[in-house]
Amino acid sequence: MRVVGPVVFLAGLVVIAAVTVVYSRELWQNTFTDDAVLRTCAAFALFIAVGEIMRLTLPGGRESAPLASAGALAFALLPLWIGIDGAKGVPTPLVITVVTVGSLLGAFPRAVARRAIHVDELARRILVTALASWLMHQVLVWAVPESTTTLEEQASKVAILAALVAAIASVADALLAAAIRSGNERVPFRTAVVDEARALIGIASAIAATGVLIALSYPRMKLWALPIFAIPLLLTQFSFRRYATIQATYLQTIRSLSKVTEVGGYTETGHSRRVADLAVTVGRELGLSQRDLDDLEYAALMHDIGQLSLSEPIPGGATTLVSQLDQRQIAEYGAEVIAQAGVLDKVADIVERQSDPYRPRRGSVDPDLPLESRIIKVCNAYDDLAGTSLESDRQLQALERLALGTDREYDPAVVDMLAAIVMRDAVSV
Amino acid sequence: MRELPFGARLYVAAVVLAGSVLVAVDAYLLTQPERRSQWLTVLGLSFLVLVANLLLTPLRRAVVDAPVVSISIDVPVGIASVLLLGPIGAPLVMGASALMPSTTKLPLFKKLFNAAMLALATWVAAWTYAGLGGATISYGETFDARAVVFPILVAALVMEAVNAILMVTVIALTEHVSPLRVWFGTMAESALPLFIYSIFGLLIAVVWSFAGPISAVLVLAPLMVARWVFAQFAARQAAYEATMRSLIKAVETKDLYTRGHSERVSRASVLIGRASGMREDRVTTLRYAGTLHDVGKLGVPTRVLQKAGKLTDEEYQAIQQHPTRGREITRELEFLGEAIEGIHYHHERIDGRGYPMGLKGEEIPEFARIIAVADAFDSMTTTRSYRGARSIEDAVLELRRCKGSQFDPVMVEALIEAIEAHGWDVTDTLPEIIPAPISEALPTFGSDDDDPTARDSLAELVAKSRDDGKPWAGE
Numbered sequence: 069m070r071v072v073g074p075v076v077f078l079a080g081l082v083v084i085a086a087v088t089v090v091y092s093r094e095l096w097q098n099t100f101t102d103d104a105v106l107r108t109c110a111a112f113a114l115f116i117a118v119g120e121i122m123r124l125t126l127p128g129g130r131e132s133a134p135l136a137s138a139g140a141l142a143f144a145l146l147p148l149w150i151g152i153d154g155a156k157g158v159p160t161p162l163v164i165t166v167v168t169v170g171s172l173l174g175a176f177p178r179a180v181a182r183r184a185i186h187v188d189e190l191a192r193r194i195l196v197t198a199l200a201s202w203l204m205h206q207v208l209v210w211a212v213p214e215s216t217t218t219l220e221e222q223a224s225k226v227a228i229l230a231a232l233v234a235a236i237a238s239v240a241d242a243l244l245a246a247a248i249r250s251g252n253e254r255v256p257f258r259t260a261v262v263d264e265a266r267a268l269i270g271i272a273s274a275i276a277a278t279g280v281l282i283a284l285s286y287p288r289m290k291l292w293a294l295p296i297f298a299i300p301l302l303l304t305q306f307s308f309r310r311y312a313t314i315q316a317t318y319l320q321t322i323r324s325l326s327k328v329t330e331v332g333g334y335t336e337t338g339h340s341r342r343v344a345d346l347a348v349t350v351g352r353e354l355g356l357s358q359r360d361l362d363d364l365e366y367a368a369l370m371h372d373i374g375q376l377s378l379s380e381p382i383p384g385g386a387t388t389l390v391s392q393l394d395q396r397q398i399a400e401y402g403a404e405v406i407a408q409a410g411v412l413d414k415v416a417d418i419v420e421r422q423s424d425p426y427r428p429r430r431g432s433v434d435p436d437l438p439l440e441s442r443i444i445k446v447c448n449a450y451d452d453l454a455g456t457s458l459e460s461d462r463q464l465q466a467l468e469r470l471a472l473g474t475d476r477e478y479d480p481a482v483v484d485m486l487a488a489i490v491m492r493d494a495v496s497v
Numbered sequence: 498m499r500e501l502p503f504g505a506r507l508y509v510a511a512v513v514l515a516g517s518v519l520v521a522v523d524a525y526l527l528t529q530p531e532r533r534s535q536w537l538t539v540l541g542l543s544f545l546v547l548v549a550n551l552l553l554t555p556l557r558r559a560v561v562d563a564p565v566v567s568i569s570i571d572v573p574v575g576i577a578s579v580l581l582l583g584p585i586g587a588p589l590v591m592g593a594s595a596l597m598p599s600t601t602k603l604p605l606f607k608k609l610f611n612a613a614m615l616a617l618a619t620w621v622a623a624w625t626y627a628g629l630g631g632a633t634i635s636y637g638e639t640f641d642a643r644a645v646v647f648p649i650l651v652a653a654l655v656m657e658a659v660n661a662i663l664m665v666t667v668i669a670l671t672e673h674v675s676p677l678r679v680w681f682g683t684m685a686e687s688a689l690p691l692f693i694y695s696i697f698g699l700l701i702a703v704v705w706s707f708a709g710p711i712s713a714v715l716v717l718a719p720l721m722v723a724r725w726v727f728a729q730f731a732a733r734q735a736a737y738e739a740t741m742r743s744l745i746k747a748v749e750t751k752d753l754y755t756r757g758h759s760e761r762v763s764r765a766s767v768l769i770g771r772a773s774g775m776r777e778d779r780v781t782t783l784r785y786a787g788t789l790h791d792v793g794k795l796g797v798p799t800r801v802l803q804k805a806g807k808l809t810d811e812e813y814q815a816i817q818q819h820p821t822r823g824r825e826i827t828r829e830l831e832f833l834g835e836a837i838e839g840i841h842y843h844h845e846r847i848d849g850r851g852y853p854m855g856l857k858g859e860e861i862p863e864f865a866r867i868i869a870v871a872d873a874f875d876s877m878t879t880t881r882s883y884r885g886a887r888s889i890e891d892a893v894l895e896l897r898r899c900k901g902s903q904f905d906p907v908m909v910e911a912l913i914e915a916i917e918a919h920g921w922d923v924t925d926t927l928p929e930i931i932p933a934p935i936s937e938a939l940p941t942f943g944s945d946d947d948d949p950t951a952r953d954s955l956a957e958l959v960a961k962s963r964d965d966g967k968p969w970a971g972e
Contacts, residue, residue, distance in 0.1 A: 223709065224636070224708060227709060227712075231711060231715070270725060270726060271722070273718055274719040274722040274723070277715045277719055278715075278718075278719055280715055281704065281716065284704065284708045284712075284715075285704055296700065297700075300697065300716065300720055301719050303719065303720065303723045304722050304723040304726070306723075307723045307724075307727045310727075310730050311726050311727075311733065314733045315733055318733060318736070318737045320829070320832075321740070321830060322740065323829075324826060324829050325744045325826070328744075328826060329795075331796045331825055333796070333798075373744070376795070406743065409739040409740040409742070410739050410743075411732075411736035411739050411740065412736070412740060
């Protein structure tokens with residue numbers, strides 16, 4: 069089920085409602101006749117726009133615009149609002165309007181440069197900011213007595229409450245992101261939540277802290293708060309960028325070096341890459357987390373590295389067709405090579421057990437056999453049997469042979485999932 | 498501590514004693530009734546440092562390996578405690594934070610020394626701040642931010658200077674080098690960044706004055722996240738290099754006689770690169786190029802690589818394809834940049850008789866010229882199937898003999914110069930299973946085309962096959 073449509077639709081409705089309210093009520097007059105208020109709105113919109121331009125790709129490929137998100141959050145949390153009849157906090161419609169204007173302003177140069185625009189992320193930001201703003205109002209009404217004219221004396225309390233609201237907003241954001249991804253990529257929702265939590269916990273806490281800081285310091289430091297507290301966040305962003313780069317390089321290197329068996333004539337061209345792609349698709353739909361998927365991908369790419377120990381290549385490189393003993397030796401040698409790196413123990417373990425049968429003795433399942441190894445065994449066999457063939461006959465034959473092997477060699481659940489994926493792709497082709 | 502010279506031991510003991518007295522007096526003064534409330538600040542700040550350190554614990558190994566832990570939490574906390582607590586309290590925070598469990602496993606005396614050093618430096622900084630008219634900041638009291646900035650920046654400088662002096666002295670006493678050299682060698686680089694980090698300490702204190710203690714958490718959170726990510730980056734980088742090395746070893750298992758060859762060629766190439774004044778980022782790329790230069794040998798049948806006797810023409814041609822195959826494998830690795838050319842052309846000769854393209858002189862990329870020399874040098878100084886290892890002196894003579902025809906003279910001299918300066922460790926990692934070398938029984942060039950004595954005859958073969966119009970390389 070695709071979630072992104074409804075989310076974007078909902079965000080659109082919220083924006084339209086907000087803009088209508090801002091335009092139609094006295095809010096408009098109050099906002100744009102008071103210079104200080106106008107300046108504040110413009111400054112935050114600009115800050116969000118700049119943040120939107122300085123986007124960041126997180127390790128693992130997620131996109132994020134930390135400065136923009138922090139700016140939006142800060143605007144929603146601003147505890148003091150000089151202007152309308154002693155109202156506490158910025159009116160939610162105004163928050164939504166400013167955040168939308170800023171985000172669109174920042175997206176515009178990207179659109180001109182024909183870079184991708186992330187509508188779903190924009191929708192997420194609008195909804196989460198709306199939530200934060202609404203919560204902040206509830207909190208202020210509940211926690212601050214009517215009689216207070218300035219929030220100064222309550223500042224410490226407000227600070228803690230604002231941090232709490234920011235935390236809730238971050239959690240809501242992660243849940244929304246998980247729902248969107250689970251719908252888009254056929255990932256089970258629970259796995260998606262774990263993945264998003266892992267991927268976002270670092271950057272989200274930096275964003276939340278910065279948002280709260282800007283909001284709290286704004287009454288004292290005015291517009292200075294924006295650039296000053298952007299500095300620590302920029303530092304965070306910089307280190308994320310470096311980390312993402314090395315992560316990408318790592319995968320790229322393993323992909324390239326996995327080709328060594330192909331260049332050496334041990335395996336067919338593209339074999340390890342095809343097995344890896346297939347294995348990751350199967351693993352994702354079977355509910356493996358992103359971290360496990362990474363290990364699965366590395367293992368699948370390097371699963372044939374053990375063949376380098378053979379002095380003569382196996383015809384066609386098809387390990388499925390050689391004896392069980394040879395298969396095991398290749399797997400063990402490969403695992404040994406990978407384990408030498410000292411940092412890929414999990415991957416080495418997966419590779420070592422890739423040739424083990426699902427049921428070593430009649431009827432009994434090996435409980436320690438990693439799911440990743442079972443997936444690689446099935447995908448490797450499928451690629452050996454079907455190759456690059458798109459003929460449905462050959463694909464069906466391959467699947468049939470795998471199905472016959474489920475009484476001993478292959479995990480039936482993995483074979484079923486593979487069959488479902490192959491059939492689906494065949495239909496879509 | 499036993500391994501330290503007497504002078505250094507005395508010095509360390511003196512600093513630790515001074516620090517302990519200071520911290521003890523500090524703690525006592527804080528027990529006075531009117532100062533009791535400051536304990537909360539002391540505990541809060543120390544607790545934050547503890548959390549920051551614990552965050553990195555799972556990444557311990559990588560952090561220790563990383564050359565510089567580039568983001569400081571200590572400095573902001575130190576400056577914040579000077580502003581919030583003054584001379585009574587600030588040294589306690591810093592002393593305690595240095596003694597807390599952290600990612601780096603230091604011996605106890607080093608930990609004690611660090612704690613004493615930080616406590617003393619903070620104490621001097623706090624008096625400097627007070628002396629320049631700076632007032633302590635506390636929650637709910639307004640203050641003039643402009644009156645604070647100048648004194649605290651001076652105090653930050655003083656703190657850094659005292660730290661540096663105490664630290665440099667102990668290193669100078671231990672290693673018997675001049676203090677200035679120590680400072681330029683180890684601390685000069687981080688002086689400015691550390692000073693800039695002290696501004697975060699000022700931010701903590703400013704926000705503290707109106708929002709209370711939560712400000713420390715809020716200001717430090719992005720820094721902690723940044724440090725955590727940096728540590729992960731270091732871990733990934735270490736993982737990355739380790740993975741590449743082990744894959745290279747897998748390649749070498751195909752050719753038993755060249756174990757460790759890639760690693761040593763990489764080392765020799767780096768020596769040449771540094772000796773010829775290459776920029777450090779290029780040296781890194783060169784190191785990769787050296788490691789990967791023979792990766793294309795995977796494309797050569799093992800039977801041919803391990804053959805002990807004379808090779809047929811076809812078998813030579815198979816071997817000659819390895820630079821081209823190497824390029825095929827590495828082509829998509831963007832970060833290798835120049836290294837790919839180095840791999841592709843490392844068997845070219847200055848006189849144009851090499852392969853695969855027959856490039857001449859300056860046409861050959863610099864990396865390839867460097868690797869060619871390193872490759873030949875290592876091949877000569879290690880054991881091969883058809884002969885034993887030669888001495889370094891012999892290898893140097895041979896390189897000199899072939900410079901101008903086979904090798905770039907500049908690179909040959911650079912290698913010789915570097916070996917004279919740094920020495921060369923011939924770790925012949927030949928496994929015992931290999932039979933003793935048979936020196937005279939086999940033809941002079943065996944199956945090895947890295948060896949220049951072999952390569953003259955090989956070059957002739959290449960020239961011949963080219964004249965015959967035979968295809969002799971992969972293209």
